[in-house]
Every structure is written in C-alpha cells, then in structure tokens.
Amino acid sequence: MIKVNLSALTHAKVGTRSSTVLDLGHVVVDDIELAFLRGTLEFTRVDNGILVQGILDSAVKTECIRCLTPFFSPIRIELEDVISLPGSELTSEQPVRVHEDGWVDFSPLIRQYAWVNLPLNPVCSPDCQGLCPVCGENRNLGECHCDTEPSTDPRWSVLKELKDSVSP
Incomplete structure (x- = not known):
C-alpha cells in the first residue's frame, strides 16, 4: 500500500497546497511489480476534492518480447487526478478517496497510471x-x-x- 496523510487538506480552503516525496523500494500493486517508486506528489485543494499531480520514476517487471526473459523496464509515471473527499462514492473515474482518518491509499491510482505507461514492446536489451x-x-x-x-x-x-x- 502506498499511503499518504492528507487530513490537513480535507478541511483546508480551496487553493491550499501541500507536497510529499516518495522514495519507496520494491512495491507490488495487484498485478504490477515495481522495483522502486521515486518522485514528488503535489496536492492542491479544489472544489470537488484534492488535485494530485506528480512525476514518478520507476521500473516495472515485464517480459522481453524477443526472449521471454523477465526484467525490469524503466517507466515514468506522470499523474494528474482528483481525489474524492471523505464520504463520497468511489467511481471508475475516481478510484481513490480520502478516508475518514485522512489517509489516502494511492495504490489503485499508481497501478492505473503504471499500466498506461507500460512499454508496448519491451526488449531486455537492444542486442537481444x-x-x-x-x-x-x-x-x-x-x-x-x-x-x-x-x-x-x-x-x-x-x-x-x-x-x-x-x-x-
């Protein structure tokens, strides 16, 4: 689980900003395995929730299309999404919300953006x-x-x- 405490922003006025630095080792989110996850997430309180923006660097475990060997392929995850406030319903468009205790689990969002950024034809090395x-x-x-x-x-x-x- 990739959790961040945003309780201060849930009751803040619109326009209030915050940020957090992620520097995580090995992360497994459902069916995605990441060797690491590094970057900065910036949060801005907006009318309908909390806007999260950030660029995260990682390496996703995938399989070479030529030799079928598993390897970690570098990816860059650029995310921008709105997190629902406590009490609101989760939807497919907003799979993440702030829980009553102020914590947010970003795992579903990271998984979604990692899938979008997977390489189409991963190759373990150019001379494979x-x-x-x-x-x-x-x-x-x-x-x-x-x-x-x-x-x-x-x-x-x-x-x-x-x-x-x-x-x-």
Missing part, C-alpha cells in the same frame, strides 16, 4: 537475440545448432523450376 525459431533456445545464453535457413515448401518447387527455365 531472442529465441531460436526451431528449438526455442534462448540465443542470448548460448548458440544453438539448428538450421535456421528458411526451407522452401515443396509445393513451390514447380514454380521454382518454371522460373529457372525462363531465367537466362
């Missing part, structure tokens, strides 16, 4: 060799001795013979 298409061996760990030359489908042999007979 991927898996052998024949035997499935991870070519980063060693070389397999499979014949990876594309084999010609025998059904195309008639066309190849025709092409060879026409070519000079």
Whole structure:
C-alpha cells in the first residue's frame, strides 16, 4: 500500500497546497511489480476534492518480447487526478478517496497510471537475440545448432523450376 496523510487538506480552503516525496523500494500493486517508486506528489485543494499531480520514476517487471526473459523496464509515471473527499462514492473515474482518518491509499491510482505507461514492446536489451525459431533456445545464453535457413515448401518447387527455365 502506498499511503499518504492528507487530513490537513480535507478541511483546508480551496487553493491550499501541500507536497510529499516518495522514495519507496520494491512495491507490488495487484498485478504490477515495481522495483522502486521515486518522485514528488503535489496536492492542491479544489472544489470537488484534492488535485494530485506528480512525476514518478520507476521500473516495472515485464517480459522481453524477443526472449521471454523477465526484467525490469524503466517507466515514468506522470499523474494528474482528483481525489474524492471523505464520504463520497468511489467511481471508475475516481478510484481513490480520502478516508475518514485522512489517509489516502494511492495504490489503485499508481497501478492505473503504471499500466498506461507500460512499454508496448519491451526488449531486455537492444542486442537481444531472442529465441531460436526451431528449438526455442534462448540465443542470448548460448548458440544453438539448428538450421535456421528458411526451407522452401515443396509445393513451390514447380514454380521454382518454371522460373529457372525462363531465367537466362
């Protein structure tokens, strides 16, 4: 859980500001695993709640699309959202609210923004060799001795013979 106490802002006048620095180690939020979470969150009291803005740096555990090896990929989470005040209903658009005791659990919000910032095609390193298409061996760990030359489908042999007979 990623908790921050905002009790001072719940009763403050509109425009009141506050901030907090996050520097957390390993964090697991439901189905997202983060190696760390660092950054500053700024809070501003607004009419309908508390506006939270911030930029958080992290590394999310993901899987390389080439070799399927799990690794931590760096991400930057830029968040801006309004937190509901105590007593208000949670909605899909506002999944976080200040609890009666003044504490806010930012886990659902961090999870939501982390999912949006996940890399589309994560690669463990630019020179990743991927898996052998024949035997499935991870070519980063060693070389397999499979014949990876594309084999010609025998059904195309008639066309190849025709092409060879026409070519000079």
